[in-house]
Amino acid sequence: MPKGITQEQVNAAADALVAAGDKPTVEKIRQALGTGSPNTVMRMLDTWRSSLAQRLQEVIKLPGVPPEAGQAFAEVWRLAVAQAETLARTALVEDQNALFAAQTSLAQEQKLWEIALNEAQTNAAESTAKLTQADVQLCERQTLVEQLEAQRLDLMHQRDRLQVQLEQQRVELDELRTEYSIVQEHVRTVEDRSHQQVDRARLEIKSVQQRLEREQREHSKLVAQLTAQQEELRVTVRVAEQAAAHQAGRVAAFEATLSQWRSASPSKRAVKKSLPGAKERPKNRTRKHTR
Template sequence: MPTGISQDQVNAAADQLVAAGNKPTVEKVRQVLGTGSPNTITRMLETWREELAQRMAQMISLPDVPGPVGVAFMEVWRLAIEHAKTAANEALIKEQNAIAADRASLNQEAKVWQIAVEAAQRETAEAASKWTHVQTQLMERDALLEQLKIQQADLMQQRDLMQAAVAQYQTDIERLQAERTVALDHVRVAEDRAHRLVDEARLDAKALQARWEREERETSKRIAQLTDQAEQLHKAVHTAEQATAREAGRVLALEATLKQFRGALPLKKTKTAAKKKTKTRAKRSGRAEHA
């Protein structure tokens, strides 16, 4: 509902329409105001009519109001009352039609929802049957994926240990370099020995770096292999789901064939029994003739 409309605005618009010789209807008042909800304007017009009756009674009671003027005011009031009744009846009819339409729409929607619920129940039953069929395979694949995750975590832990070892070696190298600087200040003679130690330490660091890089490549390769295996397992699960759907269709077809076979089974049993009775009678007749 638009905001800003007041009773005074509706009163002024209605007075303006009456002064112009027009009936103050909801549509005309809304045209004058340029806004306003029809329900709000209807309610405010009722208030305006009540106030108009009071104003007309006061004006007629004044001694200086001419008789024709009072009659004119009474005619305006009568027209306003008649229009109010007509507007009320029209609003009542519209409301009743809207209620009937809403009721029909709700009934139709209830039927649609009922059909949808029944279809959903059937689909749920079918999905539950399929899920029961493939649940074991999914559990096995989940267990395998969990093992792969554990292996991946172990490899990551080993890589972290290697990185920590390399960092420790790097720290040792820095410590040796600091000791060499101190030793140079005190003993020049130990310079060659310190150089040899630093060179050896650098060679060890390079060897460790090469080892770490090799381990990193192997770890990355292993992770890639595990990722490929996981993707293959997901594809296998998807293939199993499709195969399960096809097997479900075959089971339904076999059940239909079995029902048809069971329906035809009693007739075959009756014919077989009749043939046995005929053979028994023939045997008895042959024995009597030989006797």
């Protein structure tokens, strides 16, 4: 933990704790300052308490302070000092216990290292004996060792390259995760917009279907009306055709009579004219029949 705290900093932190209704302790002072060793903070906190006692005595000696208030202040100060000393002793005991535990752990670790060192020395002696016996085989295996060393160096280079690649892949993975988050957000936005469009399309389709059904009903009515009108027209056409056929028969009979009349001899015409009661037809009527 970094050092370098001042008495003014400790005084300010303690005054702030007292103003907040809290008890100034070593741990709270360290938490407020974020630095300082327990011993240093405890020493400076004792100095603050001494100065606080002096300030309290000065307040008590003021002419406007009643003796009862001074005694109350003194009693409160005595209780606060006792409580602070208790807390300080508790914190000191805790620190001493932690230090003792650390020392015990270091002693045990030292013993373990000594045992390991003895074993290593024993192994070294045995290795020296084996090395002496292996001198004959050393020359034969030197080539193999060199090959293995080359392979080791090659593997180390490969490991370094793989580490670089792994780091690059980690960076790329972070970028991909960021892009994936962006894409997910975009997809959610698109999905929300699509849902809105689908809902709007459903409403429009429903409206179109209702309009289509209404138009189909109107169309059915119109088809029924047109069918009825068509049936009436068919009846009218049949009646007209029958009337036309009847008129055509009359015209044909009239034309046959007219042809017979035209083919009659002039003598018969003269006889007809000389007959009593016979009337001469008007010329315009003869022309009309001629036509």
